[in-house]
Amino acid sequence: MYEKYWKVEEKPFKNTPDPRYLYYSPQHEDALMKLSYAVTGDMGGGVMTGVFGCGKTIVGKALTQQLGEARYNFAFIDNPMVSFPDLLRAIVRNLNSSKLPDKKTELMVDSLLEILEGVLIDNDRDGKDTVIIVDEAHIIDDPKVFEELRLLLNFQTKGKFLLTLLLFGQPELKGKIYNIKQLEQRMPIKCHLDKLETKEISAYITHRLKVAGREEPIFTPEAISAIQEHSGGIPRRINHICDLSMLVGFGKKADKISGELVQQTIKDFGI
Numbered sequence: 346m347y348e349k350y351w352k353v354e355e356k357p358f359k360n361t362p363d364p365r366y367l368y369y370s371p372q373h374e375d376a377l378m379k380l381s382y383a384v385t386g387d388m389g390g391g392v393m394t395g396v397f398g399c400g401k402t403i404v405g406k407a408l409t410q411q412l413g414e415a416r417y418n419f420a421f422i423d424n425p426m427v428s429f430p431d432l433l434r435a436i437v438r439n440l441n442s443s444k445l446p447d448k449k450t451e452l453m454v455d456s457l458l459e460i461l462e463g464v465l466i467d468n469d470r471d472g473k474d475t476v477i478i479v480d481e482a483h484i485i486d487d488p489k490v491f492e493e494l495r496l497l498l499n500f501q502t503k504g505k506f507l508l509t510l511l512l513f514g515q516p517e518l519k520g521k522i523y524n525i526k527q528l529e530q531r532m533p534i535k536c537h538l539d540k541l542e543t544k545e546i547s548a549y550i551t552h553r554l555k556v557a558g559r560e561e562p563i564f565t566p567e568a569i570s571a572i573q574e575h576s577g578g579i580p581r582r583i584n585h586i587c588d589l590s591m592l593v594g595f596g597k598k599a600d601k602i603s604g605e606l607v608q609q610t611i612k613d614f615g616i
């Protein structure tokens with residue numbers, strides 16, 4: 346809607362986990378490096394925790410893109426089911442849907458595990474590593490489900506894990522894992538994402554505008570200060586404020602987005 350007016354090729358602040366837009370703050374870079382090591386270093390498992398909207402999902406998408414489908418078979422579960430059979434079925438479907446019979450009777454854990462093992466062995470034979478990512482894993486409440494997930498790491502061959510299990514979730518996930526000692530021990534890689542620091546917010550905004558095709562700034566230093574203050578440094582909120590400010594600025598035919606305009610937007614939209 347406002348793309349032409351602001352001379353951008355697409356909306357720069359869409360709240361979607363598009364890895365093209367990833368801004369490599371030190372903590373995002375650190376998380377990506379560690380998770381990548383969890384996979385390439387045959388570490389078994391890893392955990393990434395972080396406040397809602399700080400970039401866990403976008404880092405996960407960047408990881409899968411960086412590692413590549415040619416060499417890896419990924420299951421990216423973005424909304425974990427409450428029961429283990431459902432979760433396991435989603436994992437198998439994500440890895441290789443053709444192996445999954447349609448009949449609901451095949452929901453039995455034992456047969457699903459057998460199918461999964463077949464997929465893992467096929468992948469290994471084809472020179473592919475298998476990576477299972479469970480996003481929003483803090484939703485899982487039943488410790489038994491975590492326990493079952495841990496058992497997946499028993500699929501090994503010649504001392505090598507047949508899969509890497511990565512769990513992403515909000516900060517409470519840490520406690521849930523910590524309470525299950527055997528799972529904790531199987532998750533040697535840990536990383537955490539927090540809000541961006543004040544000085545990073547300006548660079549974040551500049552970066553996203555650049556990816557969308559715009560080099561000159563749109564937001565004045567006062568606008569950036571207002572965004573820093575009202576977003577609390579959470580990328581999801583920064584995006585929200587920036588996007589709506591661009592819309593309001595377009596409506597007002599502004600040539601820059603001022604601090605006042607950002608304040609007005611926050612008030613009008615009740616952000």
Ligand SMILES: Nc1ncnc2c1ncn2[C@@H]1O[C@H](COP(=O)(O)OP(=O)(O)O)[C@@H](O)[C@H]1O
Pocket residue numbers: 359360361362363366367368369370373395396397398399400401402403404580581584
């Ligand atoms: N480092 C980053 N670089 C670019 N965009 C980011 C970054 N971190 C978060 N975002 C953006 O913020 C929004 C929320 O990020 P998301 O990965 O969904 O957070 P989480 O999964 O932690 O709730 C996404 O739209 C994403 O594009």
Ligand SMILES: [Mg+2]
Pocket residue numbers: 401402403480481
């Ligand atoms: Mg997420």
